[in-house]
Amino acid sequence: MDSVQTFPTASELITSQWFNTDTPISLADLRGKVVVIEAFQMLCPGCVSHGLPQAQQIHDLFPRDKVVVLGLHTVFEHHAAMTPVSLEAFIHEYRLSFPIGVDQAGVNTLPKTMEAYALRGTPSLIIIDQIGRLRVQHFGQVTDMQVAYQIAELVHNGDPYSSDKDQMAEDIVCDENGCLTD
Amino acid sequence: MDSVQTFPTASELITSQWFNTDTPISLADLRGKVVVIEAFQMLCPGCVSHGLPQAQQIHDLFPRDKVVVLGLHTVFEHHAAMTPVSLEAFIHEYRLSFPIGVDQAGVNTLPKTMEAYALRGTPSLIIIDQIGRLRVQHFGQVTDMQVAYQIAELVHNGDPYSSDKDQMAEDIVCDENGCLTD
Amino acid sequence: MDSVQTFPTASELITSQWFNTDTPISLADLRGKVVVIEAFQMLCPGCVSHGLPQAQQIHDLFPRDKVVVLGLHTVFEHHAAMTPVSLEAFIHEYRLSFPIGVDQAGVNTLPKTMEAYALRGTPSLIIIDQIGRLRVQHFGQVTDMQVAYQIAELVHNGDPYSSDKDQMAEDIVCDENGCLTD
Amino acid sequence: MDSVQTFPTASELITSQWFNTDTPISLADLRGKVVVIEAFQMLCPGCVSHGLPQAQQIHDLFPRDKVVVLGLHTVFEHHAAMTPVSLEAFIHEYRLSFPIGVDQAGVNTLPKTMEAYALRGTPSLIIIDQIGRLRVQHFGQVTDMQVAYQIAELVHNGDPYSSDKDQMAEDIVCDENGCLTD
Numbered sequence: 001m002d003s004v005q006t007f008p009t010a011s012e013l014i015t016s017q018w019f020n021t022d023t024p025i026s027l028a029d030l031r032g033k034v035v036v037i038e039a040f041q042m043l044c045p046g047c048v049s050h051g052l053p054q055a056q057q058i059h060d061l062f063p064r065d066k067v068v069v070l071g072l073h074t075v076f077e078h079h080a081a082m083t084p085v086s087l088e089a090f091i092h093e094y095r096l097s098f099p100i101g102v103d104q105a106g107v108n109t110l111p112k113t114m115e116a117y118a119l120r121g122t123p124s125l126i127i128i129d130q131i132g133r134l135r136v137q138h139f140g141q142v143t144d145m146q147v148a149y150q151i152a153e154l155v156h157n158g159d160p161y162s163s164d165k166d167q168m169a170e171d172i173v174c175d176e177n178g179c180l181t182d
Numbered sequence: 183m184d185s186v187q188t189f190p191t192a193s194e195l196i197t198s199q200w201f202n203t204d205t206p207i208s209l210a211d212l213r214g215k216v217v218v219i220e221a222f223q224m225l226c227p228g229c230v231s232h233g234l235p236q237a238q239q240i241h242d243l244f245p246r247d248k249v250v251v252l253g254l255h256t257v258f259e260h261h262a263a264m265t266p267v268s269l270e271a272f273i274h275e276y277r278l279s280f281p282i283g284v285d286q287a288g289v290n291t292l293p294k295t296m297e298a299y300a301l302r303g304t305p306s307l308i309i310i311d312q313i314g315r316l317r318v319q320h321f322g323q324v325t326d327m328q329v330a331y332q333i334a335e336l337v338h339n340g341d342p343y344s345s346d347k348d349q350m351a352e353d354i355v356c357d358e359n360g361c362l363t364d
Numbered sequence: 365m366d367s368v369q370t371f372p373t374a375s376e377l378i379t380s381q382w383f384n385t386d387t388p389i390s391l392a393d394l395r396g397k398v399v400v401i402e403a404f405q406m407l408c409p410g411c412v413s414h415g416l417p418q419a420q421q422i423h424d425l426f427p428r429d430k431v432v433v434l435g436l437h438t439v440f441e442h443h444a445a446m447t448p449v450s451l452e453a454f455i456h457e458y459r460l461s462f463p464i465g466v467d468q469a470g471v472n473t474l475p476k477t478m479e480a481y482a483l484r485g486t487p488s489l490i491i492i493d494q495i496g497r498l499r500v501q502h503f504g505q506v507t508d509m510q511v512a513y514q515i516a517e518l519v520h521n522g523d524p525y526s527s528d529k530d531q532m533a534e535d536i537v538c539d540e541n542g543c544l545t546d
Numbered sequence: 547m548d549s550v551q552t553f554p555t556a557s558e559l560i561t562s563q564w565f566n567t568d569t570p571i572s573l574a575d576l577r578g579k580v581v582v583i584e585a586f587q588m589l590c591p592g593c594v595s596h597g598l599p600q601a602q603q604i605h606d607l608f609p610r611d612k613v614v615v616l617g618l619h620t621v622f623e624h625h626a627a628m629t630p631v632s633l634e635a636f637i638h639e640y641r642l643s644f645p646i647g648v649d650q651a652g653v654n655t656l657p658k659t660m661e662a663y664a665l666r667g668t669p670s671l672i673i674i675d676q677i678g679r680l681r682v683q684h685f686g687q688v689t690d691m692q693v694a695y696q697i698a699e700l701v702h703n704g705d706p707y708s709s710d711k712d713q714m715a716e717d718i719v720c721d722e723n724g725c726l727t728d
Contacts, residue, residue, distance in 0.1 A: 043632075043639045048594060057327050081635030086589075089627030093589045145239050145326040152334030225450075225457045230412060263453030268407075271445030275407045421691050509603050509690040516698030 007133035010035075010126070011116035013072065015101035017084050019091050025099055027132060030068050034154045036147075037126040039072045039103075039114065042082050042090040044122045050141050051123030052096060057144065058151065059098040066155050071100030074114040074122060079105070129154050189315035192217075192308070193298040195254065197283035199266050201273050207281055209314060212250050216336045218329075219308040221254045221285075221296065224264050224272040226304045232323050233305030234278060239326065240333065241280040248337050253282035256296040256304060261287070311336050371497035374399075374490070375480040377436065379465035381448050383455050389463055391496060394432050398518045400511075401490040403436045403467075403478065406446050406454040408486045414505050415487030416460060421508065422515065423462040430519050435464035438478040438486060443469070493518050553679035556581075556672070557662040559618065561647035563630050565637050571645055573678060576614050580700045582693075583672040585618045585649075585660065588628050588636040590668045596687050597669030598642060603690065604697065605644040612701050617646035620660040620668060625651070675700050 010027060018024050027035060038055035040047035052071070059069040075082045084102055091100060103111035117126065120139040127136035127150060136150055192209060200206050209217060220237035222229035234253070241251040257264045266284055273282060285293035299308065302321040309318035309332060318332055374391060382388050391399060402419035404411035416435070423433040439446045448466055455464060467475035481490065484503040491500035491514060500514055556573060564570050573581060584601035586593035598617070605615040621628045630648055637646060649657035663672065666685040673682035673696060682696055 043635050045640060054327075057325070061327055061331055078635035078639070081632040083632075086627040086629075086632050089589050089624035093624070094591060143239070143326065145236075145243055145330040148327040148330035149243055149334055152331055152338070156334070156338035225453050227458060260453035260457070263450040265450075268445040268447075268450050271407050271442035275442070276409060418691075421689070425691055425695055507603070507690065509600075509607055509694040512691040512694035513607055513698055516695055516702070520698070520702035 007129070007135055009132055010128040010134040011113065013037075013070075013101055014104045014112040014116065015072075016104045017102040019088060019100045020097060021099035025070060025101065027128065030128075031132055032130050033065070034067045034130060034151055035126075035128040036067060036069045036151060037072050037128070038069070039074045039117075039119055039122055039124040039126065041075055041077070041122045042073065042087055043078060046141065047123040048094070051125070052094065054142075054144055054147065055098065056096060058147065061148070062151060062155075067151055069098040071096065071098060072103055072113060073100060074103040074111050074119065074124075075105075076110050076114060076121075127151065127154065189311070189317055191314055192310040192316040193295065195219075195252075195283055196286045196294040196298065197254075198286045199284040201270060201282045201284075202279060203281035207252060207283065209310065212310075213314055214312050215247070216249045216312060216333055217308075217310040218249060218251045218333060219254050219310070220251070221256045221299075221301055221304055221306040221308065223257055223259070223304045224255065224269055225260060228323065229305040230276070233307070234276065236324075236326055236329065237280065238278055240329065243330070244333060244337075249333055251280040253278065253280060254285055254295060255282060256285040256293050256301065256306075257287075258292050258296060258303075309333065309336065371493070371499055373496055374492040374498040375477065377401075377434075377465055378468045378476040378480070379436075380468045381466040383452060383464045383466075384461060385463035389434060389465065391492065394492075395496055396494050397429070398431045398494060398515055399490075399492040400431060400433045400515060401436050401492070402433070403438045403481075403483055403486055403488040403490065405439055405441070405486045406437065406451055407442060410505065411487040412458070415489070416458065418506075418508055418511065419462065420460060422511065425512070426515065426519075431515055433462040435460065435462060436467055436477060437464060438467040438475050438483065438488075439469075440474050440478060440485075491515065491518065553675070553681055555678055556674040556680040557659065559583075559616075559647055560650045560658040560662065561618075562650045563648040565634060565646045565648075566643060567645035571616060571647065573674065576674075577678055578676050579611070580613045580676060580697055581672075581674040582613060582615045582697060583618050583674070584615070585620045585663075585665055585668055585670040585672065587619065587621055587623070587668045588633055589624060592687065593669040594640070597671070598640065600688075600690055600693065601644065602642055604693065607694070608697065608701075613697055615644040617642065617644060618649055618659060619646060620649040620657050620665065620670075621651075622656050622660060622667075673697065673700065 012027055013025070015024065036055065036058055038047075038051050040051055042048075055069055055071060058067065062069075073082070073087055087100075087102065103113045106112045106115055108115075117124075117134075117137065119137070123140070125136065125138045125142055125147065126134065129135050135154060194209055195207070197206065218237065218240055220229075220233050222233055224230075237251055237253060240249065244251075255264070255269055269282070269284065285295045288294045288297055290297075299306075299316075299319065301319070305322070307318065307320045307324055307329065308316065311317050317336060376391055377389070379388065400419065400422055402411075402415050404415055406412075419433050419435060422431065426433075437446070437451055451464075451466065467477045470476045470479055472479075481488075481498075481501065483501070487504070489500065489502045489506055489511065490498065493499050499518060558573055559571070561570065582601065582604055584593075584597050586597055588594075601615055601617060604613065608615075619628070619633055633646075633648065649659045652658045652661055663670075663680075663683065665683070669686070671682065671684045671688055671693065672680065675681050681700060
């Protein structure tokens with residue numbers, strides 16, 4: 001089945017700064033592992049209440065040699081309010097311990113990685129398989145059970161998942177679930 | 183490692199009645215599948231708020247040809263209050279759709295399957311592997327992420343889990359987490 | 365304003381049995397106090413998760429010489445499943461400490477007090493003022509803050525509240541919020 | 547009883563900036579009303595999850611001619627991370643609609659109003675009566691029901707509450723409940 005359905009190669013992260021890691025992280029370095037990326041903004045309520053605690057749980061639960069959790073600070077609004085200085089304090093206060101990269105500012109409003117992935121908003125959950133293919137890209141909330149199941153399946157080279165870009169939530173701007181780019 | 187660590191064969195269910203299934207279910211019939219058993223009492227607060235909704239989520243999420251979810255009504259107190267007639271209404275009102283067996287009354291207070299497994303109380307989560315071995319037996323609450331991960335690992339013949347009988351919660355009687363037998 | 369708007373006298377409770385009190389309770393005996401009645405069924409999910417814990421909080425917080433909290437077990441479905449024997453175990457397991465009366469069975473499905481108040485379902489919150497008038501009758505969930513405010517206003521002979529019978533939830537049968545009579 | 551127990555006059559707010567109001571607000575202008583002040587930091591998890599939503603609920607529920615809700619941004623750590631620019635975006639994203647003042651920076655770490663009240667940390671709930679006396683000062687979480695009851699009692703010139711400065715939580719630094727100054 002995997003040979004029939006093809007998945008796109010996940011775009012490389014384009015970042016300007018990292019927290020919780022001594023060296024910058026690139027997806028290329030993580031081949032052989034499942035990579036879970038939580039794209040968030042520090043002032044996005046749905047990220048704070050749901051997405052980030054979930055990412056921390058994944059980081060705490062799965063074996064680090066098989067699953068890597070990354071945060072990606074994809075600021076697309078209130079840029080002056082969510083600088084790296086503010087982010088650093090946020091990471092400290094919310095006890096986030098996984099590596100978090102700052103998505104590089106673009107020429108327009110959207111930061112570069114966010115644009116490359118065509119993310120709809122925050123929080124967005126991205127899952128990349130061991131050979132660097134984009135397998136899950138989801139805007140909004142996913143249950144803890146669902147995301148654990150999806151990650152475990154990929155760890156075991158299980159059934160392929162299609163990207164759920166087609167199942168996107170309706171077009172709303174920043175409610176309790178998250179923030180959309182338009 | 184599996185060849186080194188040995189797991190006990192899970193005791194067969196001893197039941198007097200079933201709901202949500204036309205025919206009684208035995209573990210012997212489920213070889214080849216991972217079996218998740220939620221042992222509960224309908225008047226146990228921790229079962230109602232946590233264990234049963236979690237079991238329903240597992241039933242809804244995992245493929246039925248790989249993972250089977252069963253409920254087991256293990257009444258060890260207030261027997262007259264939790265009869266099959268009451269249980270049937272409970273199952274209906276709480277929208278539980280997986281098969282639920284009634285643990286057969288024993289000569290003492292404890293019902294027979296509960297005694298065979300030496301369950302400490304309710305809710306208890308039991309996970310049995312594809313060849314019928316007891317792999318997880320847990321009293322109290324487990325996170326959704328943890329349980330999904332454990333089930334997925336077993337589905338893929340992953341790392342063996344030891345029974346966490348040694349990590350039991352302290353000896354308390356029926357609080358918001360669950361009910362203990364003594 | 366109180367002289368303009370008139371409130372109906374609250375119907376007397378018609379009960380067959382009481383728990384958590386040595387003697388049966390009648391509204392007539394409670395003149396001079398605000399009376400809060402939580403009408404519930406023990407197998408109604410919205411009662412268990414919201415209405416009853418809220419009633420217990422009210423019972424624990426407000427001075428007993430000013431505010432009296434009563435439960436009323438208004439069984440209108442699954443009668444054989446919610447007998448007084450089952451209710452007694454339920455009250456014990458859920459640690460309810462306020463007096464709870466069993467609404468007397470009627471000739472039809474609805475019990476008598478429920479019929480007299482024309483309750484729409486469970487949970488229903490009823491608030492009666494110091495001179496025995498029905499001031500609040502609400503089906504479904506009310507926030508803790510709202511209900512505390514309403515009770516406190518009545519304690520202090522504050523602004524009269526109109527019965528919100530007109531703001532009833534839509535006609536659904538037993539979801540996570542509660543159970544309707546039809 | 548009020549004549550026996552004396553309450554201190556609440557210190558005037560010392561602020562550098564206001565949001566959600568056209569003109570700066572002073573306590574002196576609010577005589578005749580009960581004033582509820584939520585002292586918070588935008589990066590304090592307990593403020594975000596509990597204190598601020600509770601303050602918003604109070605603002606939405608109580609009559610504005612009787613109860614005034616104010617926020618006070620009392621930054622005592624990570625000053626560069628919680629500037630007014632960041633606060634403004636935070637207020638927008640979290641849909642806070644009550645007036646919020648920025649506590650004026652002091653010569654030391656603590657801002658001036660926070661020091662005047664000797665607040666232990668954030669979130670802190672302050673309630674001032676109609677004649678400007680400090681009636682409640684509480685660090686950490688209070689239930690919605692409790693706070694609604696306390697406010698309603700004061701609105702009706704009810705029983706006086708003693709400041710619960712003596713019942714402070716133990717000395718911890720910034721957990722899920724809030725952040726302490728030392």
